[in-house]
Amino acid sequence: MTVAVLCAALGDPTRAAMVERLSRGPASISELAAPHAMTLTAARKHVGVLVDAGWVERRKRGRVVTCRLRPEPFGELEGWLTDRRAFWTSALGRLGAVLDEEQP
Numbered sequence: 477m478t479v480a481v482l483c484a485a486l487g488d489p490t491r492a493a494m495v496e497r498l499s500r501g502p503a504s505i506s507e508l509a510a511p512h513a514m515t516l517t518a519a520r521k522h523v524g525v526l527v528d529a530g531w532v533e534r535r536k537r538g539r540v541v542t543c544r545l546r547p548e549p550f551g552e553l554e555g556w557l558t559d560r561r562a563f564w565t566s567a568l569g570r571l572g573a574v575l576d577e578e579q580p
Contacts (some may be wrong), residue, residue, distance in 0.1 A: 479556045482549050485529035490514070491522050495531055495545065502544040505534075 486492045494508045509519035523543055526532040534543045 479553060481529050482531065482553055485525050485531055488522070488525075491526055494522060494526065494543075498532065498543060498545045502542050505541050505543065508543065 486495060490512055493511065497503055497508060497511075505516060505519050505523055508523065509516055512519070514522075520541075523532060523534060523541075526543075527534055530546060530549050532543050533546050534541050536542075
């Protein structure tokens with residue numbers, strides 16, 4: 477999955493809250509919907525976006541759909557952030573050096 481897709485899925489506050497809830501362990505779609513003023517259909521759509529982005533895995537047992545976080549996207553996002561941090565730390569360091577040279 478691309479970082480843009482991963483981040484876009486978390487760009488919605490409801491989906492971000494669902495991921496936060498799932499960080500404490502698996503939950504049913506009903507449990508994920510409960511803190512929000514939404515129907516189960518709306519909650520299923522949000523979960524679908526998270527599944528498509530790779531954040532969540534869902535399993536159906538009988539009539540209950542249970543969701544859990546997948547660890548792989550966290551590694552992808554962490555790697556991307558580490559690369560960006562290294563780039564910007566270097567770039568800002570060079571900028572600081574140039575500005576220091578220009579001051580009397």
